[in-house]
Amino acid sequence: MKPEAFLFISHTAARTGAPIELLRFLGWLRKNTPNRILIILQHGGEMEADFRALGTTRVWKRAPRKANRWVRKIRDLLRWEAVWNRLRLGMIRRWLARYRVELVYANTAFVGETLGELKSVPGLRVCRLHEMEYTLRNYSFPRGFRSFQRTLGLCGQYIVVSDAVARNLTRNHGVPMESVRQVHGSVEPVDREYYLDPKRISSMKETLGIPPGSPVVGGCGWIQWRKGPDLFVQLAALARRMQREDIHFLWLGGDREDLRFRQLAFDIARAGLSERVHLTGHQADPYPYYALMHVLAMVSREDPFPLVNLEAGLLGIPIVCFQGGGGSEEWSSRGCGRVVPYLDLGAFWQQVRLLLNDRELREKMGANCRREAENLLVDRNAPRLYRVLQDIRSGSG
Secondary structure, eight states, X not given: OOOEEEEEEESOOSSSHHHHHHHHHHHXXXXXXXXXXXXXXXXXXXXXXXXXXXXXXXXEEOOOOOOOHHHHHHHHHHTHHHHHHHHHHHHHHHHHTTSEEEEEEEESGGGHHHHHHTTTSOSEEEEEEOOOHHHHHHTTTTHHHHHHHHHHHHXXXXXXXXXXXXXXXXXXXXXOGGGEEEOOOOBOOOOHHHHTOHHHHHHHHHHXXXXXXXXXXXXXXXXXXXXXXXXXXXXXXXXXXXXXXXXXXXXXXXXXXXXXXXXXXXXXXXXXXXXXXXXXXXXXXXXXXXXXXXXEEEOOSOBSSOHHHHHHHHTTOOEEEETTSBHHHHHIIIIIXXXXXXXXXXXXXXXXXXXXXXXXXXXXXXXXXXXXXXXXXXHHHHHHHHHHHHHHHHTOO
16 A cells, blocks of 8 residues: 655745745654655755755756856757756656655645646645735746646645735635634744853954944845845935934845845945945854844835744844734734834834833833744644644544
């Protein structure tokens, strides 16, 4: 008899929120359940080894190796990439045929192409949805939206990461409420005392060129329009106009080689903010940088339920965010921060200044952040997700 298995499909193995959350769930699943784990990565990425450590893993599409112009032309003429993708897909189908797949777990809206190619694979289809409307409409436009539409057509049940994602899915895409369940993302535990050690913080500030007594406003994410790094720079410029040149602004994340990163650095330099705004680029361990922050400025135009809120929350960092921007508003409603009208940077600055000036309020909100983040630690939260999957499989809940 064929062995039973759960099949997990990730759109990428890049170091972004949705694949990271999936890895955390798979780590718990492997330690705490007997389920056999199969993984398909629609595209590869730097975390492939992490996936392979948790289950049998196959990568469907790989970016072609760098080559000179003539080799690229020959490859395009022969449709070499498409040929290799079809060959790998055939091998994936033969591999899956060895198992009795009980559950297909589509991690994100953008695995519709893989789901469509694997229609013959049995098993209940569940989509773990992280995305809101802008991303659904514009991620890899128009291919990404077509992929989402295929996901809608092939999945009958959805587990969303926040109220904002649920509302968007039901109001804008006609998914029945009874087909939608909510489980927030998870966060790994962290040694707070280690990262919040004053000597360590002082050393980090010295490395970055931040004076010892200067307050730090943090931002985080890839350098892309949705995350609002341009608004972060405008916030820093506004602080300077308000005669608060003691405040430093620290943006954590982004690829230094990417054009958008260089464009942001250009804006910072042209605005005369190079000594006040610091870009760290991507960091494998973000916590030394969170530890410097007094307030986290969540300037995202749209973010479903940012893991950065949870990670910074473990260190007691409150946030300020925009109304209607997604899961950060939900996080703030639990006493973890303040919400301001969408794109109102004046109001945003007022709340940042309030939290910087009022240590008692900042510490009170920070304690709320720690409480809420600790409730979403993997060992507490992953069982919730697993129970929902079991309820869906049994047809209850």
